[in-house]
Amino acid sequence: MRSSLPALVLAGILVVSAVGAGLVAVTGGFDPAPDDPSPDDPGSNVGDGSVTQFESAAAFTAYVQAAQDRGGYGGFLGGVAVAEPGVEFTTDSASSGAAEGGDGAAGQAGSASATDGASRVSGTNVQETGIDEPDRVKTAPDGSAIYYADGRGYWGEGGQTRVLDTSDPAAPAVVENIDASGKLLLSGDTLVVFDQRGIYAYDVSDSANPERTWSRTLNASVRSARLVDGRLYLVLQKGVRPDHPCPVEPFGDGPGIACTDVYHPTSQTDATVTYTTAVLSPESGETLDSVTVLGTYGHSATYVSENAVYLTYTKRVSHAETFEGYLESSDLLDQQAESRLDELATYDLSSRARQVELQALVQNWLARQPAEERQELQQQFQEGYQQYVEDRKRQLLRSGIVKIAIGDDGDSLSVAETGEVPGRPLNQWALDEHDGELRIATTVDPWGATSTNDLYTLDSSLSIQGSVEDMGVTERIYSVRFMGDTAYVVTFRQIDPFYVVDLSDSANPEVKGEVKLPGFSRYLHPIGEDRMLGIGQEDGQVKATVFDVSDPQNPTVAESKILDARWSAIAQTHHAFLHDPKHDVFFLPTERGGYVFGEDLSQKTFVQTDTPATRAVYLDDYLYVFSESELVVVDENSWETVAEVVLGVDGGEEREEKPIPTEPEDYQREKNVHMASLASGASGAV
Template sequence: MTDRTTLIAVALTALLVGSAVGAGVAGLFGDDGTAEADLESKNDPLTGATDPELATFASDDAFVEYFRDASSGIRSGGPTTLAPAGEDGVALEGGTGGEPDVTTDTADAGGETASERGDRTEQRHSETNVQEAGLDEPDVLKTDGESAYYATYRYTKRWAETSIVDVSDPDAPRTVGSIPISGDLLLANDTLVVLGDQQAAGYDVSDPEDPERLWRNDLEATVETARLSDGDLYLVLVDRPGSDPCPIVPYGDTAIECTDVVRPATPADADAVYTAARVDPETGSLESEESVVGSRSLSATYVSENGIYLSYTRSTDRYELQRSFLGSENGSDLLDATARDRLAALETLDISRRAKAVELQETLSDWYGRMDDDEREAARQAFRDGLRDYVATHHRDLRTTGIVRIDIEGELSAAASGEVPGTPLNQFSMDEHDGHLRIATTIPRTHGLDSENDVYVLDSDLETVGSVTGLGVDERIYSVRFEGDEGYVVTYREIDPFYTLDLSDPTNPTVDGELKLPGFSTYLHPLEDDLVLGVGQEDRAPKATLFDVSDPDNPVELDSEILTGEYYSAVSRTHTAFLQDEAHGVFFMPGGEQSYVFDYTGGELEEVARVDLGGAGTRAMYVGDYLYVFGENRAVVVDETNWEVVDRLEL
């Protein structure tokens, strides 16, 4: 084998490993991270900022260079693998961004409401199924008990309308008007906020038959998510920097200087800027904002009553992995003195990371060139074995999730940052409780190394204080739910382990119980104190599973229902498609052909209604004792006292 062929083999081996999954670069450089810190101080044109782990950009050029380096291929956040072609690698089989976001009803969604419009007291009505009580989330259906607002389903064209339906007489609804744009909706008293395609607008709907536009702003960024809390509208906007990115203008004419964007103090898989913004829903004016470097791939956004948590990935690139391995005791012993000296000198060079990667390959090539054939083959094998062992030792360092908390009290500001191994699934992977953040992550599969799943507990400074590791070996997380001091995690590959966690002691979280059953759950919803519902699939059909968690050490499957003949439920994509009505002890889940209502009382799942909309159902709501089931262009009204259809409405 020629020297060039040897070099290519070595480079390919390193590329497969180094591009894999990965972050935690400082961890790969040693316990104190000295080598990485030195590298940053010599070669990073960025200077620093608000927190020891957060920084800002020294100039627009530094901002541009940061994103150029991140997208150059040296550092990529995309799913890659150590595995040979055809073997399941680190791509998270849907990951975040393709996986369903999941949520639960607000605490009072099934009870009487006490709000008023003018001098009219509202009827009992549902609210959007949300993750955190008191934090309303955007959806295509909103109601205040008098009117319903339904945006033509989000996959239709951008110029579709939002229908307004009078539901003051809930058994005899009527369409009374429309708004000429469509999108995700939030209802702030008499103001309907529409988050559409490249635009956001607010409408006065105090007279639903004659809505009046109050404001409209163009969006140069994508709305990642939004929340409505105590009359304030919070937006999380995502902008992908282009060839001339500075300043960033994500919302209306508000310009954000690139030097004001917060970034991690060490390199990350940066491909986007996330802007958290507080907006007055009545005027559309931006009141406060904070922008943070982020990554779209394998990240999640979570909002609590105290802060907005933005996550990003940090992946170990080829150069980092090779250099850190060769700088370790085992790796350094492989090299001769000439190669070690050249490697040390490489750290002092003020050149790009890509140039250093090329130089490292030349160093390896020259090292092999000083050997005879037998020595070269032995060195090559020792390099491969050593690198593989090094990867196994640092499995949890190869891809990590960085987290930035933006406090929302007063001016929005990046207040803390932290980092944990692995990547989250979606917003439900994170939860804030009693001053701690809990986050569930998947440590991806790499060649010869099984995937694992962890849960970490972080304090208010986002320092890890407790963890449970090694759940579902050779599987990945499909759903997570945190509820007070308890946690529930579902992992899956061939079977569905349902784990119950005790999180009452943040410094010592433990696994209480485990239940294995066929299929998997992509959404977990606490129905009552001791009942948790899982919505997912089995044999490619939607499935609902009822769990009894009264004894956390021994969770029990009480009942399950498979929607035979169906192929899809919108709950698998978004939690807002799910509805629970506690007053009647039922829940709604749409199917691909029909929509279903199940009674969950008595420890069994009983189908009490099946609604035919002539196609897939999208959403449901209740007003009084009437359930409204919406499809693409129509709604069906069902009397919840006898489950008979009482009206059909064309939209």
């Protein structure tokens, strides 16, 4: 996928006048990944992903400084601290779907049958059944109330959360406004609100009269949050800098975490952030336990199962190590260049300084060659470098995995296992725990090599058992969906290959079948036993596709529809999707309103909204469609609108919509960080 750019760049820079300025572009860029490693390879990046605690504050500082010296990306670039992102729940945003129940399946968190109020109440569309995720809308289990955040707190603008009385599902009404907004979790009678600045809890036992019970200020962004068995689990992300690496203080109102309590990878990584996994009591806000791991910002993912929190971090061979390894393996250099290379190996240089010296070495070598031979040597050098990276791409980028076990009481956390795999995961959906084993799908896309995609199965100790490699060569993963012993993987570059992977034999996973079609699916959701729904785009238009997977060896496209819409909130978060199995329909929000489709893609209705539709829930047989400023209620038996409720923001002012990204949010942000690093003169790659 990226192989053409290094060829063009290297062809242009391997001349005497430009080598020094261009080598960063050759070895920089997106991170690399691993093949069958040889321990004798220079800069081998293969290990076990192990972590250990720092022995001292000085050791912490030295590790972070070494990360900066080797050109790490994110967090601290070119001596300038990069602003930390806000509440990062969309970091784990939609790139695969959720389902109602099933082993290892996602579900509607909070769905309930109530004795009073509504008998059917939808919850948040989540990855794992019974593990709730924060979102801007939450329904009371008995259907008596809905809480809807206007979202402004999430973007650092303040805001409010609307409290709606829904005791009569056909006639909801706003009864109160809470002066906090962002993402919400509902634990019993406690509503927890997250924004960029803090966490706030309200007693909503009387939903019309909520009372704040506690608050916590944040010095970090919330990477992930989950509600499991009455406990609140957070992963807090905080940038580090060499001049003040610790104590780590993710909360602004609590004691810091000592340097010697922080875990770090035993191998050197581009350490740019700390991830603090903390368990809190929703009722009191008290921190019951926490574990802090030094990790990397780019290409990291968090995933939470019933028993553990999984964190990943990026391991990459530095640019200088990659290029030095190639030079040591090349037979093109003359004796003078080889002697200089041996001499440089004895020097204690930072990664950046070593890279400059290697650039000069190549520049001087090429200048010594006869003019009539330089072009051919340049081409040989270019092709040799590309082949070197291609042969080692699964060594050059790896993802370390840290399993933080949740104690039987739910109140304790501990580092249980570590491991690592080639490549980088897309997001939370790329990981799945099943019968005590972990499965992870990764994209292997080093700068200078052809991108490809793998899936690995790991045992309970996080050792690799088996793998499927090279799905979608030249492409990258856009969505993943694990369902029991099957995985569905979508890759994309110009077409959308949809893969069915059999995981029943963990030691020998196997691609059973695939189907190719235009466009791509960014969200996957099972609808029935033998069908998978994909939501994505084709030629800039929102597209829905139903895959027939009844024959895993021959998956087919059963239905496909391109909508009159260019955007859907589902592209940003799976929480925007709603499936109603009773009526066999699903809700798909767009910039003009929300479509309601049957599972055969027959359109039931279109609910027009004055601003982009954001969410939908159902109470009994009433569908609630939310936009920023209104709620539209539709009777699912007749598909007629029965009520409209004005929500809006204070004073009726309108909020400018966020620009709609054309790439997954992580990818776009990291690309921006990379451009900033180049502008500042740093050699960090994203």
